[in-house]
Amino acid sequence: MYVKICGLSEPEHVVAAVEAGADAIGFVLTRSSRQITPERAAELGALVPEHVLTVGVFRGEDPATVRQAALASGVRAVQLHGRHPHGDFTALKDLGVRLVRAVDAQADLRCGAFDEDLLIVDAPQAGSGLPWDWAAVRGRASGRWMLAGGLDPANVREAVAAADPWGVDVSSGVETAPGVKDSTLIQAFLKAVRG
Numbered sequence: 794m795y796v797k798i799c800g801l802s803e804p805e806h807v808v809a810a811v812e813a814g815a816d817a818i819g820f821v822l823t824r825s826s827r828q829i830t831p832e833r834a835a836e837l838g839a840l841v842p843e844h845v846l847t848v849g850v851f852r853g854e855d856p857a858t859v860r861q862a863a864l865a866s867g868v869r870a871v872q873l874h875g876r877h878p879h880g881d882f883t884a885l886k887d888l889g890v891r892l893v894r895a896v897d898a899q900a901d902l903r904c905g906a907f908d909e910d911l912l913i914v915d916a917p918q919a920g921s922g923l924p925w926d927w928a929a930v931r932g933r934a935s936g937r938w939m940l941a942g943g944l945d946p947a948n949v950r951e952a953v954a955a956a957d958p959w960g961v962d963v964s965s966g967v968e969t970a971p972g973v974k975d976s977t978l979i980q981a982f983l984k985a986v987r988g
C-alpha cells in the first residue's frame with residue numbers, strides 16, 4: 794500500500810514520515826493554512842531521500858505558476874487539486890516531474906486519463922479532514938490511485954477495506970490542530986496501514 798503524508802512544514806515531521814516508511818511527502822504550495830513557500834519546500838525536500846517522492850500541492854493555479862513554483866522548490870511531483878483541464882497536465886508534461894491529479898469522486902477516476910502518473914480521489918472539500926463515503930468509489934477508480942479525505946490512524950484500515958485503493962493520502966488525520974503535524978500520529982498512521 795502506497796502512503797503519502799501531506800501538508801508537512803517542519804523538518805522533524807519530514808524526518809518522522811521518511812523514517813516511518815512514507816512513499817511520498819506533500820508540501821502545500823497553494824493558498825491554505827498549510828501553505829509554505831517554494832523555498833521552504835526546497836529546504837525540507839533536501840531532507841528527503843531519492844526513493845521518496847516529494848509532491849508540491851496546487852489548486853487552481855495556471856501551469857506557468859505551477860512550473861515556476863515546482864522549479865523553485867525542486868519537488869519531484871506536482872499535484873493539481875480539483876477539476877483542472879487536461880491541457881494543464883499536457884502543459885506540464887515537459888517539466889520532468891511526476892504529475893498527480895486529485896479530484897472528487899464524481900470526476901473521471903481512471904488514472905492516466907489526463908496523462909497523469911498518479912490519481913488521488915478525495916473528499917468534496919480537500920484538506921478538510923472530513924470522512925466521506927469511501928465505499929462509493931470501490932470498483933470505480935482504476936490504476937495507481939490513492940484514497941484521501943478524512944483518513945486517520947484509527948479509521949484507515951476500515952477505509953482501505955471499503956474502497957480497495959492502491960494507496961492512501963493523509964493530512965488532517967496526522968495533526969493535533971489544523972496545520973500542526975504530530976510525529977506520533979504519522980508513525981501510527983503508517984503502522985495502521987502496514988500492520
Ligand SMILES: O=C(O)c1ccccc1N[C@@H]1O[C@H](COP(=O)(O)O)[C@@H](O)[C@H]1O
Pocket residue numbers: 799800819821823824825826827828850851852874895913915916919920921922923941942943944962963964965966
Ligand atoms: O491540505 C490542504 O490544505 C490542501 C489545500 C489545497 C488542496 C489540497 C489540500 N490537501 C489535500 O487534501 C488531502 C488530505 O485531506 P485530509 O486533510 O486528510 O482530509 C490530500 O490529498 C492533500 O493533498
